[in-house]
Amino acid sequence: MTAVLEARDIVIKKGGRRILSVDHLAVEPGEVLAIIGPNGAGKSTLLTVLACLDLPTSGAVFFHGRRVTRANALAVRRRLAVVFQEPLLLDTTVLENAAIGLKLRGRRREAEAKARAWLARFGVGHLAAQQALTLSGGEAQRVSLARAFALEPEVLLLDEPFASVDVIARAGLIQEFKSILSSTGTTAVLVTHDFREVSALATRVAVLFDGTVQAEGPPEAIAAHPRWGALADPRTASGAGSGGCGWH
Amino acid sequence: MDLVVQGLVKAFRLLLSGDPEVLEITLLTLRVSGLATLISLFLGVPLGLYLAVARFRGRELVVGAVNTGMGLPPTVVGLWVSILLWRNGPLGMLGLMYTPTAIVIAQAVIALPVVTGLTMAAVQQLSPKLRLQVLALGASPLQFWWIILREVRFGILAAVMAGLGSVISEVGASMAVGGNVRGYTRVLTTAIVLEVSKGNFDMALALGFVLMVLTYSITYALTIVQQRRRRW
Numbered sequence: 001m002t003a004v005l006e007a008r009d010i011v012i013k014k015g016g017r018r019i020l021s022v023d024h025l026a027v028e029p030g031e032v033l034a035i036i037g038p039n040g041a042g043k044s045t046l047l048t049v050l051a052c053l054d055l056p057t058s059g060a061v062f063f064h065g066r067r068v069t070r071a072n073a074l075a076v077r078r079r080l081a082v083v084f085q086e087p088l089l090l091d092t093t094v095l096e097n098a099a100i101g102l103k104l105r106g107r108r109r110e111a112e113a114k115a116r117a118w119l120a121r122f123g124v125g126h127l128a129a130q131q132a133l134t135l136s137g138g139e140a141q142r143v144s145l146a147r148a149f150a151l152e153p154e155v156l157l158l159d160e161p162f163a164s165v166d167v168i169a170r171a172g173l174i175q176e177f178k179s180i181l182s183s184t185g186t187t188a189v190l191v192t193h194d195f196r197e198v199s200a201l202a203t204r205v206a207v208l209f210d211g212t213v214q215a216e217g218p219p220e221a222i223a224a225h226p227r228w229g230a231l232a233d234p235r236t237a238s239g240a241g242s243g244g245c246g247w248h
Numbered sequence: 249m250d251l252v253v254q255g256l257v258k259a260f261r262l263l264l265s266g267d268p269e270v271l272e273i274t275l276l277t278l279r280v281s282g283l284a285t286l287i288s289l290f291l292g293v294p295l296g297l298y299l300a301v302a303r304f305r306g307r308e309l310v311v312g313a314v315n316t317g318m319g320l321p322p323t324v325v326g327l328w329v330s331i332l333l334w335r336n337g338p339l340g341m342l343g344l345m346y347t348p349t350a351i352v353i354a355q356a357v358i359a360l361p362v363v364t365g366l367t368m369a370a371v372q373q374l375s376p377k378l379r380l381q382v383l384a385l386g387a388s389p390l391q392f393w394w395i396i397l398r399e400v401r402f403g404i405l406a407a408v409m410a411g412l413g414s415v416i417s418e419v420g421a422s423m424a425v426g427g428n429v430r431g432y433t434r435v436l437t438t439a440i441v442l443e444v445s446k447g448n449f450d451m452a453l454a455l456g457f458v459l460m461v462l463t464y465s466i467t468y469a470l471t472i473v474q475q476r477r478r479r480w
Contacts, residue, residue: 053380082384101385
């Protein structure tokens with residue numbers, strides 16, 4: 001089966017320093033691939049490249065087997081959706097925020113109906129007429145998720161999407177998100193350093209450390225791994241990048 | 249104090265009687281300063297957007313020049329535009345010296361760095377991640393800039409107010425390149441200077457009052473739009 005999204009021999013250098021070096025990483029149709037690793041491992045950089053928002057210094061991303069270039073990056077981006085850690089809503093109404101992606105694709109007729117449907121699905125339909133910048137953090141992130149799903153993307157890329165939501169609301173939102181993911185069968189890439197999100201959502205995990213993929217496998221296998229299991233432990237996961245765990 | 253009262257009374261009389269000369273001067277002021285602000289917007293907004301996001305060698309020098317330009321003395325601008333437009337100057341063949349067009353050019357030069365600098369500052373207030381989010385939404389380069397422009401619209405309104413304020417109130421450049429020719433290049437500020445020099449303080453106060461009302465009315469209208477969506 002051809003991977004929906006594939007990274008081959010990706011190297012990213014910034015200021016002469018190599019910050020990412022991924023030989024191979026593929027996202028198969030229908031799967032939820034979690035990319036985990038400590039702070040500074042290069043997770044967000046990798047997601048930015050997979051989302052075709054940045055071209056790698058060398059290597060390439062392939063979408064349905066076709067190399068993504070500067071020339072076709074926009075067309076590929078229009079078949080993906082990205083949710084960042086911050087909701088990053090525009091200074092307009094909630095409805096307009098949820099509909100903007102479809103409008104940018106020239107699908108103006110269906111945009112508002114789809115946006116309303118997805119806002120309702122994420123429990124923020126009643127806020128449609130409200131100005132987006134007056135929302136609470138949790139509400140704003142729900143709108144951000146609705147905006148992404150309204151695009152019906154072939155791959156949904158998420159960069160720590162629940163980190164800005166408070167702990168009480170987080171568990172509920174993750175459950176809702178899980179149910180929507182499975183009912184739509186959306187292929188997703190989830191960047192996180194919270195293994196609880198991985199256990200709840202992911203079908204496969206890639207461990208990123210020092211800019212390279214160190215391991216891949218089912219969440220249970222990674223959690224049980226003698227070396228990477230520490231990432232599944234909330235007491236050690238966030239500090240794992242300090243090098244204090246003796247991984248290298 | 250009597251002088252001020254006399255000036256205000258005269259201003260009301262001038263306004264109510266629809267004095268043709270005052271009306272002409274006021275309309276020319278509006279036309280010249282409005283056009284200059286519009287030109288500065290057309291040039292300054294794209295330049296401000298570009299300077300906010302671009303990375304090139306010497307960018308700081310350009311940004312420094314723009315910021316310095318925000319306080320450019322109108323007399324100096326008038327001097328340089330005069331040198332350019334003077335009969336023997338590089339643009340002398342255009343025959344623009346002592347015309348309303350010359351005042352528009354000089355005022356556009358004064359407003360340009362104000363509009364550029366404030367647009368740049370407004371864009372730099374946005375989260376840098378918004379750039380990625382807008383691209384991730386599938387925006388083409390044109391759509392990207394349109395969205396960013398929409399996000400900074402209130403900052404640009406502030407730039408319009410500051411730009412217009414800086415040109416409608418200046419006198420040095422208008423005097424230097426316009427010459428304060430009665431019925432042709434006389435604007436409110438140059439008329440005020442003339443009346444003061446003649447000792448007609450009541451008339452100068454009246455014209456000053458007209459200028460203030462004019463400036464306040466325009467700025468107030470823009471302020472209403474700007475403050476409609478205040479978040480603080």
